[in-house]
Amino acid sequence: MSSFSRSAQQWATFARSWFLIDAKMQPPGKIATMCSVRLQGKHKPIYHALSDCGDHVVVINTRHIAFSGNKWEQKVYSSHTGYPGGFKQVTAAQLHLKDPKAIVKLAVYGMLPKNLHRRTMMQRLHIFPDDELPDDIRANLTEELPQPREIPRKLSEYTQEEIDAFPRLWTPPEDYKMK
Amino acid sequence: MATRSMLRSVWTSFAGLKLGPTGTNVKLQQRINTPQLSALTIQSRGIRQVVEKQEGKTTTVKGQILDIPAAPQPPNPAAKCPIYKWNLQNKYNYTDVLLLSQFIRSDGGMLPRRITGLCPEEHRKIVICVQMAHRAGLLPDHKPKLPEGHVSKKPKPQLNRYLTRWSIDSVKPIYKTGLKWCKKRMAVGHPALKNNVRYGVKPLYLKH
Numbered sequence A: 001m002s003s004f005s006r007s008a009q010q011w012a013t014f015a016r017s018w019f020l021i022d023a024k025m026q027p028p029g030k031i032a033t034m035c036s037v038r039l040q041g042k043h044k045p046i047y048h049a050l051s052d053c054g055d056h057v058v059v060i061n062t063r064h065i066a067f068s069g070n071k072w073e074q075k076v077y078s079s080h081t082g083y084p085g086g087f088k089q090v091t092a093a094q095l096h097l098k099d100p101k102a103i104v105k106l107a108v109y110g111m112l113p114k115n116l117h118r119r120t121m122m123q124r125l126h127i128f129p130d131d132e133l134p135d136d137i138r139a140n141l142t143e144e145l146p147q148p149r150e151i152p153r154k155l156s157e158y159t160q161e162e163i164d165a166f167p168r169l170w171t172p173p174e175d176y177k178m179k
Numbered sequence B: 001m002a003t004r005s006m007l008r009s010v011w012t013s014f015a016g017l018k019l020g021p022t023g024t025n026v027k028l029q030q031r032i033n034t035p036q037l038s039a040l041t042i043q044s045r046g047i048r049q050v051v052e053k054q055e056g057k058t059t060t061v062k063g064q065i066l067d068i069p070a071a072p073q074p075p076n077p078a079a080k081c082p083i084y085k086w087n088l089q090n091k092y093n094y095t096d097v098l099l100l101s102q103f104i105r106s107d108g109g110m111l112p113r114r115i116t117g118l119c120p121e122e123h124r125k126i127v128i129c130v131q132m133a134h135r136a137g138l139l140p141d142h143k144p145k146l147p148e149g150h151v152s153k154k155p156k157p158q159l160n161r162y163l164t165r166w167s168i169d170s171v172k173p174i175y176k177t178g179l180k181w182c183k184k185r186m187a188v189g190h191p192a193l194k195n196n197v198r199y200g201v202k203p204l205y206l207k208h
Helices: A006-014 A028-040 A092-098 A102-111 A117-123 A135-140 A160-165 B002-013 B022-037 B097-103 B120-136
Strands: A018-022 A056-060 A066-068 A076-080 A087-091 A125-127 B048-055 B058-065 B160-162
Touching: A018 A028, A028 A056, A028 A102, A028 A117, A076 A092, A076 A102, A087 A092, A092 A102, A102 A117, A102 A125, A117 A125, B097 B120, B120 B160
Parallel strands: A018 A056, A056 A125, A066 B160
Antiparallel strands: A076 A087, B048 B058
């Protein structure tokens, strides 16, 4: 802000902030784009690729990630150990059960620029499968980012008044039972 | 009343048919004919609820008229399909659970089209939306009843999903996705809902 002193303004522009993203019921790709933008520092007007202006990003609840479509069964993560016969292909569901952090980590890794800065940016990304955070990271958090996807409400989450307020579209015939 | 007298006249006009126990015959006739008659406007005196009371040796059977509050009038009552009556065509999605729950049974299955009165295209769209809602876990109370003491052999992994077109067990992993010009895309959503109203600029993205 222009009302700050010169030193405070300098600090506010160049300080490294810590963002928090809740990945519950969110698509991992959209979470990963938000993470990669902030890890590179592209959300800042002072961005330059060489000036190391990226921030820290903390992602929580990655165990409760939601894929659209049938991607849990169709998406395949491949890797090769380097040894003959070492080509491994795992579906997203199997990988998620083995390691709940891996899908978000691989998504962010693929979205960062393919240079030597990528490893340092990945070190600034902190992924946690559940709600629990270590206290030192929790003390550093500055801002929580809004979730990219609106979570739809289940039928059990609607109150009885809302269900009654919705009009009946059709009336069943009198001799029909079994609903 | 008028319909019952009409039915009787139809019955008696059939020569050679024995009216034995007339009560049961009339009931059978009513059951065959009522779906056709419901298409016309029947003037009924109201649905009655049968209430039995036992007072010593006498049992009184009453037909009480239920007070059904007047339902709001649909904006387009001339149409046949309920979705067209309420002008909801192209406006609903898998998230509109309040709408979808009116067309499903308590165990999650769809009600037949001849009962609900939906037109075939809208019935298919509702079926697709109900399937997507079930797979997204938006209808938790409409699961099929398992027999008592049923223990599942393997606990299934609880993975969150939405806009799933195909059933979970029917899909195979894509081991070779192919090059950019011939990529095997993963299907999201359903093309039957491509005419839905979109309030944003972004087009509908079905092939991920």
